[in-house]
Amino acid sequence: GTTPSETTETTTEETVETTESAATGNIFVYTRDSSSGTREAFEKAIGLEELTADAIEVSSNGDMITKVASDVNAIGYASLSTDFSNSGATPINFEGVVPSSETVLDGSYGMQRPFSYVTRASGDFGSDDKEAIIAAFVDFLVNSTEGLQVVQAAGGEVDLSKSTPWAELKKNHPIVDQDNSSLTIVTAGSTSVEKTLTAALEAFQPMAGNVQFTINQTGSSDGHKRTLGEEKDSVNAADIGFASRNFKDEEDVSSALSSGVYCLDAVVAIVNAENTAITDLTAEELAGIYSGEIKSWADLGK
Amino acid sequence: MLINAEKVKRNKAIDKAARMFFLAMALLSSSFIVILVLFIFMKGISPFLPNYQYGTVNLIDFLFGMTYRQDQKLYGVGFIVINTLISSFAALLISLPISVLTALFIVKIAPKQLSGLMQAVVELLASIPSIVYGVFAAGVLTDFVKWLASLFNVTTAGGSSLLAVILLLAIMIFPTITSMAITAIGAVDRDLEHASLALGATETQTNFKVVLISAKSGIFAGAILGLGRAFGEATAVSMVAGNKLYGPTFSLFDITKTLTSTMLAGLKETTGLDYDIRFSVGIVLLVVIFGSNWLLNLVKQKVGNM
Amino acid sequence: MKAYFKVRDLDLYYGEKQALNKVNMDIYRNKVTAFIGPSGCGKSTFIRCLNRMNDLIEGCRVEGEIMANGEDIYSSKTDVVNLRTRVGMVFQKPNPFPMSIYDNIAYGPRCQGLKDKKKLNEIVERSLKQAALWDEVHDRLHESAMALSGGQQQRLCIARAIAMEPEVILMDEPTSALDPIATSKIEELVDELKKDYTIVIVTHSMQQASRISDYTAFFLLGEVIEYDLTSTVFKNPSDKRTEDYITGRFG
Amino acid sequence: MKAYFKVRDLDLYYGEKQALNKVNMDIYRNKVTAFIGPSGCGKSTFIRCLNRMNDLIEGCRVEGEIMANGEDIYSSKTDVVNLRTRVGMVFQKPNPFPMSIYDNIAYGPRCQGLKDKKKLNEIVERSLKQAALWDEVHDRLHESAMALSGGQQQRLCIARAIAMEPEVILMDEPTSALDPIATSKIEELVDELKKDYTIVIVTHSMQQASRISDYTAFFLLGEVIEYDLTSTVFKNPSDKRTEDYITGRFG
Amino acid sequence: MREKMKAKMQAKDTFNNALTYISAGLGVLILGSILVFVLSKGLKGLNFDLIKSNYWSENYLATVEESYQTNELNDEHSSAQGYYSTKWGIAIDDTLSAKGEKQLEVTYVSPNSPFAHLLNATAGENFEKPLKMHTGYTIEKIDYMTADGTIGLAGKILAQDAKTTIETLDKASTITSVYFKSAGGGIRGSLIATFYLIVISLTISLPIGIASAIYLKEYAGPTKINSLIRQGIETLTGVPSIVYGLMGITVLFPVTQLVGATTTSILLGGLTMAVILLPTIIRSTEEALLVVPKSLRDASLSLGATQSQTIFKVVLPCCINGILTGVLLGIGRVIGESAALIYTMGTFINDNPTILSQGTSLALMIWSFMSGENPNFELASTISIIILAIVLVLNIIVKLIGKRFAKQFV
Numbered sequence A: 001g002t003t004p005s006e007t008t009e010t011t012t013e014e015t016v017e018t019t020e021s022a023a024t025g026n027i028f029v030y031t032r033d034s035s036s037g038t039r040e041a042f043e044k045a046i047g048l049e050e051l052t053a054d055a056i057e058v059s060s061n062g063d064m065i066t067k068v069a070s071d072v073n074a075i076g077y078a079s080l081s082t083d084f085s086n087s088g089a090t091p092i093n094f095e096g097v098v099p100s101s102e103t104v105l106d107g108s109y110g111m112q113r114p115f116s117y118v119t120r121a122s123g124d125f126g127s128d129d130k131e132a133i134i135a136a137f138v139d140f141l142v143n144s145t146e147g148l149q150v151v152q153a154a155g156g157e158v159d160l161s162k163s164t165p166w167a168e169l170k171k172n173h174p175i176v177d178q179d180n181s182s183l184t185i186v187t188a189g190s191t192s193v194e195k196t197l198t199a200a201l202e203a204f205q206p207m208a209g210n211v212q213f214t215i216n217q218t219g220s221s222d223g224h225k226r227t228l229g230e231e232k233d234s235v236n237a238a239d240i241g242f243a244s245r246n247f248k249d250e251e252d253v254s255s256a257l258s259s260g261v262y263c264l265d266a267v268v269a270i271v272n273a274e275n276t277a278i279t280d281l282t283a284e285e286l287a288g289i290y291s292g293e294i295k296s297w298a299d300l301g302k
Numbered sequence B: 001m002l003i004n005a006e007k008v009k010r011n012k013a014i015d016k017a018a019r020m021f022f023l024a025m026a027l028l029s030s031s032f033i034v035i036l037v038l039f040i041f042m043k044g045i046s047p048f049l050p051n052y053q054y055g056t057v058n059l060i061d062f063l064f065g066m067t068y069r070q071d072q073k074l075y076g077v078g079f080i081v082i083n084t085l086i087s088s089f090a091a092l093l094i095s096l097p098i099s100v101l102t103a104l105f106i107v108k109i110a111p112k113q114l115s116g117l118m119q120a121v122v123e124l125l126a127s128i129p130s131i132v133y134g135v136f137a138a139g140v141l142t143d144f145v146k147w148l149a150s151l152f153n154v155t156t157a158g159g160s161s162l163l164a165v166i167l168l169l170a171i172m173i174f175p176t177i178t179s180m181a182i183t184a185i186g187a188v189d190r191d192l193e194h195a196s197l198a199l200g201a202t203e204t205q206t207n208f209k210v211v212l213i214s215a216k217s218g219i220f221a222g223a224i225l226g227l228g229r230a231f232g233e234a235t236a237v238s239m240v241a242g243n244k245l246y247g248p249t250f251s252l253f254d255i256t257k258t259l260t261s262t263m264l265a266g267l268k269e270t271t272g273l274d275y276d277i278r279f280s281v282g283i284v285l286l287v288v289i290f291g292s293n294w295l296l297n298l299v300k301q302k303v304g305n306m
Numbered sequence C, D: 001m002k003a004y005f006k007v008r009d010l011d012l013y014y015g016e017k018q019a020l021n022k023v024n025m026d027i028y029r030n031k032v033t034a035f036i037g038p039s040g041c042g043k044s045t046f047i048r049c050l051n052r053m054n055d056l057i058e059g060c061r062v063e064g065e066i067m068a069n070g071e072d073i074y075s076s077k078t079d080v081v082n083l084r085t086r087v088g089m090v091f092q093k094p095n096p097f098p099m100s101i102y103d104n105i106a107y108g109p110r111c112q113g114l115k116d117k118k119k120l121n122e123i124v125e126r127s128l129k130q131a132a133l134w135d136e137v138h139d140r141l142h143e144s145a146m147a148l149s150g151g152q153q154q155r156l157c158i159a160r161a162i163a164m165e166p167e168v169i170l171m172d173e174p175t176s177a178l179d180p181i182a183t184s185k186i187e188e189l190v191d192e193l194k195k196d197y198t199i200v201i202v203t204h205s206m207q208q209a210s211r212i213s214d215y216t217a218f219f220l221l222g223e224v225i226e227y228d229l230t231s232t233v234f235k236n237p238s239d240k241r242t243e244d245y246i247t248g249r250f251g
Numbered sequence E: 001m002r003e004k005m006k007a008k009m010q011a012k013d014t015f016n017n018a019l020t021y022i023s024a025g026l027g028v029l030i031l032g033s034i035l036v037f038v039l040s041k042g043l044k045g046l047n048f049d050l051i052k053s054n055y056w057s058e059n060y061l062a063t064v065e066e067s068y069q070t071n072e073l074n075d076e077h078s079s080a081q082g083y084y085s086t087k088w089g090i091a092i093d094d095t096l097s098a099k100g101e102k103q104l105e106v107t108y109v110s111p112n113s114p115f116a117h118l119l120n121a122t123a124g125e126n127f128e129k130p131l132k133m134h135t136g137y138t139i140e141k142i143d144y145m146t147a148d149g150t151i152g153l154a155g156k157i158l159a160q161d162a163k164t165t166i167e168t169l170d171k172a173s174t175i176t177s178v179y180f181k182s183a184g185g186g187i188r189g190s191l192i193a194t195f196y197l198i199v200i201s202l203t204i205s206l207p208i209g210i211a212s213a214i215y216l217k218e219y220a221g222p223t224k225i226n227s228l229i230r231q232g233i234e235t236l237t238g239v240p241s242i243v244y245g246l247m248g249i250t251v252l253f254p255v256t257q258l259v260g261a262t263t264t265s266i267l268l269g270g271l272t273m274a275v276i277l278l279p280t281i282i283r284s285t286e287e288a289l290l291v292v293p294k295s296l297r298d299a300s301l302s303l304g305a306t307q308s309q310t311i312f313k314v315v316l317p318c319c320i321n322g323i324l325t326g327v328l329l330g331i332g333r334v335i336g337e338s339a340a341l342i343y344t345m346g347t348f349i350n351d352n353p354t355i356l357s358q359g360t361s362l363a364l365m366i367w368s369f370m371s372g373e374n375p376n377f378e379l380a381s382t383i384s385i386i387i388l389a390i391v392l393v394l395n396i397i398v399k400l401i402g403k404r405f406a407k408q409f410v
């Protein structure tokens, strides 16, 4: 069995010569912690059965970027809404499709997920004002032109053409014309939604009589739990819960005042910026890497 | 006559009440340890009980398991304990000699001004919050480790590694051990030094052969304290540990996982098994700390008797 | 009979404060010389001049001359470490090192670079025998010296000093921390040792001075008031203050 | 002439160790009684029995009887706080509280609940006058007592004790930390005070005892060897050991 | 032979001495590199606004005062950075926010600019009140109308940079509404929370700690129970703070619920810190009690004072310095603590913390950044500088107190 190994060496050398900046070492596989919705979306999209035990868990999107940016041999994944310029990490194509708003919205980019929301049950908000303001916010977030613009600016993929100006929607929500600075919207759930959600809440605030908000994002699995589930009356109770995926069957949202999807997000695989040889990976390749079958960059494509 | 019978009686009552108050407060203070252990134990034991709502974990698997994967519901802290022991003891191994020599320098060798300055340095290091150490480690130590690894042609996970943890802990326990050693060395009877000098030993011989040996029990106490700190350090360590899913980790450049970083890693969960299991890990941490303290104190008594 | 130490016009200051004032004294070979005087009169200060242990005290300044065996010990050429190997010292409180009996005795020689096992064994045995301790400890040489009784510890300290084969042994109140029985053992030992060594001893007990010394110096406020044969000092003091002190009128 | 204290068969133990052995003694009113004896013989231990200051020492156990003014002070009925207001004490090292002179003197009365400003002023003035300190400090009553000289501090402590209008003042080596001039002032003061108070004084100076006391007790190893009029003890001691001690043959 | 031996010994001595110098040098090196790192990363972010301002931006929605709507300014005199609109009298630049995100920062507003004469459009008490755009604010979105009546938008939300925004704006003839934000990234809320935390933990742990120390030093005899009490307190010292966090959430949370807490809160953090501080306070009080000479206690008792009078009137006033030292050490500990508080206070950065709300202390704020979606070394380092400065000052005070204390009874 000497011949094959010799050939391997030669091919490796060749690759190095042709694409100077390709990583050749063992792949360092980075993944998010197990409560992350991004991880769930990613694993589902690539059809991963079992994650390699050598994977390194990081605790946030930012942490992921930092780690991948500082490690030539790294592979990871992040939200498309991340600002990759100057970050040291580059997003790559999935199944030959460039990740972009268009490809996400038209469905051709496969690795995408919805940002879903769910509110508490009607009548379970403690006060009518609270319920009214939540309803107004949800309307703003999901339907208004202004809301969608903000979400888009913060990286969410939305279809602006289906939106209605807030000035019209507002008529259904007289609550926004009063001083609401004593009301607080408490959110929970996915951390991935944090950026779009924060932007929307901030924009909503001056339009809705200075309503206050507390953003308490901990992970998709808490979104339902804290609004309708077992924790809805606990220390961690929230008014609106979010998940960076669709709510599961066991997460029954039928009793909610409102629930649905407010934008789409794409997960992109990322590699170190110096690893320019890699520009596209298929679901199969990614699954191979993440399951540990493909151990080295040199093994890719064989 | 100055005595006012009524006042005296009142004074006496106050005296008695004060005494009771002081006793009550002392009892309260000391009972916290009992409360603490009791509650954490109660909570931490629940995942192993048969009627646990989120699906029972096997105690043996938990204690001796070599994989900790929440996604697969595998909770084994065996390797984490080993990792914790390795990183803490290695940190101690690095820090102890440096600390002791620094203490010797401060107490016996340095000129007065310099000694005061060095003491201030040690105190300052001792009072730096661990989160600052963490920021420093994540920004500097990881780069150092990456550079070192590149010398050996090893790639690291962005510098997060066992080595980074060890270096970080060594730095963090340095002021603890040093200040204990300063006290111990300062307390060495001047008579002993004089006796040594009168026998024609040089100052340096005296310092190394008599002073250090006489201070050994105090130095040992410092080492125990430092080790305890290394075991319990959480925030800073979790910033450079990486998060290895299985182990134990023996390679310096490989990522690792310690008991404390495990407790902080699942932080975002606030209910369920992943939450409760943290208390179980907490118990294990306490056992590791108290156990090693107890063991080292035994050793210390043996050494101290010599 | 020749003097081992010749002290000439010795002044000593602790910072501003003068602790010794124009001390002149010849200390004779193979004799026991005792220093007596009330507390704070400078006995310890003076005896520590003889092996330059005062060097260690901050702000301590010495003027005058001390010749030891013909060599000026305060000259800049003197090697202090070497001086101390020739002039040994025993302190008030027994202060064995926290190591084994053997290591205590071998400490000095080892510090001089002696490593030869056999030679060290010889030295340990000889020193302990000379210090009349061998019989009591020869079967536990490798146990901690801290486990010995006070009197034994003090004899160990003497043995430790002897191990260096010094010419002089200085003793600063060597028995004041000991009980009467241990004290008398040390006194016997001193009597024995003066055959081989020159001994200087500070004591606060006039009885002890008269029992064991050949010469006695009486100190007062940093000055030597009287220095003579012990019998003369105690029976025929030439100074009124000496007499007052000896008869217990002050101090 | 009646005895204020009647001590009968007093034994005192520190843990296992016996520190006082069958002490019997009558201490007379308006006299100065001095305790002398070598260090560690139990003088302090005994004087502290007289106002039960020994209660505070861990492991200290008392057997026997002390009657003060006809009342058994070790009976369970005795109010210790009350006893101490009647039997004041002055210590070896001057120990003023770190507060003003005025507050030092007023401390005791205030502890008894006295709040009346005028009365307190009176007490402070009277006590300081009695302690011969008024002239020196009346213009700075509200300055810190720590700024006074050692001798003044000690007189302040005496004044502080007097402020309680006690019947007895116990003094444990009140002058041993003072210079000769301050000492003689205190001695004069003691002579003055015995008109009004019963005074017990421990001293390590035989001269002082003979100068100021009416009665002298000689302690040795926890026993009272001799107790008699001071003149008798010093001129005609009945015990050989007393004589040896007084002539300075030991101690 | 002897000479050779001596030379060898001397060499060994020199080597050993050199070792101690090197070790001590390492300590200095570590401190130095920590300081250099933190300062180099964080110094430029350090300014007074940081302390004054909120972490979260203030969001404003405003309209333009009618009289300024048609004002053609033609103010050419701005030398501010970025891009300047002569028509609207406002300059905008591309910068990064404290949180590390792109933003459009206002660098100049002419006094006559319509943007200096806005009317608040948010319902509430400030509705229709004058509002002014300040430098440092960021522009999110501007709705405008051109001369021909078409509606347009400009600003960050349209993904425009400063240049495009100004160019777009120059096409406008009237401004319909402006959505802008004040600069965020401040630590005011965290400072307040830290302050609350210190006050709560000290008011609880001081009396308990001091009383415990008094019991142990002034009353406790060598009984079994007392040695148990002592042991209990000593063991507390060895418990790592992360375990205290667990204790806080299980044992102390129900206590805070009694006073109305519904979530983890500053109160809970304070209670937990109080327990953590206990051993520190007890130890420093005990040390202070040790220094008070026994003779003072004797003097007081011999004057007929009771033991409690002696303690309150004589002993405690004498160890006020030691207690103060404990307080300062405690403050330092509270400021630096993170692990225990992560569990008990949450990691939500709250600009208006109340005792029963969540909030972050300064250290926790750093943790929050470093573990959040956008780790921000710069801001973390800036806060580290502030923490270090506070800790340094506390330490110096402790030193000074200690020096005075040592002299007190001599």
Ligand SMILES: Nc1ncnc2c1ncn2[C@@H]1O[C@H](COP(=O)(O)OP(=O)(O)OP(=O)(O)O)[C@@H](O)[C@H]1O
Pocket (backbone or CB within 6 Å): C014, C017, C019, C037, C038, C039, C040, C041, C042, C043, C044, C045, C046, C057, C204
């Ligand atoms: N290190 C020092 N610094 C300043 N003064 C000192 C020092 N050591 C001793 N002295 C002073 O020098 C004087 C002589 O002290 P020394 O110890 O020699 O007395 P001594 O005769 O040995 O007394 P004792 O019988 O109590 O041992 C004393 O007044 C003492 O206070």
Ligand SMILES: Nc1ncnc2c1ncn2[C@@H]1O[C@H](COP(=O)(O)OP(=O)(O)OP(=O)(O)O)[C@@H](O)[C@H]1O
Pocket (backbone or CB within 6 Å): D014, D017, D019, D037, D038, D039, D040, D041, D042, D043, D044, D045, D046, D057, D204
């Ligand atoms: N707190 C204590 N615990 C144990 N033993 C003590 C205690 N206080 C004193 N002793 C012992 O009791 C004996 C008598 O001591 P005491 O202090 O009464 O002597 P003294 O005559 O006052 O001596 P001095 O002249 O030195 O003051 C001594 O042997 C002493 O060691």
Ligand SMILES: [Mg+2]
Pocket (backbone or CB within 6 Å): C043, C044, C045
């Ligand atoms: Mg002396």
Ligand SMILES: [Mg+2]
Pocket (backbone or CB within 6 Å): D043, D044, D045, D172
């Ligand atoms: Mg006494």
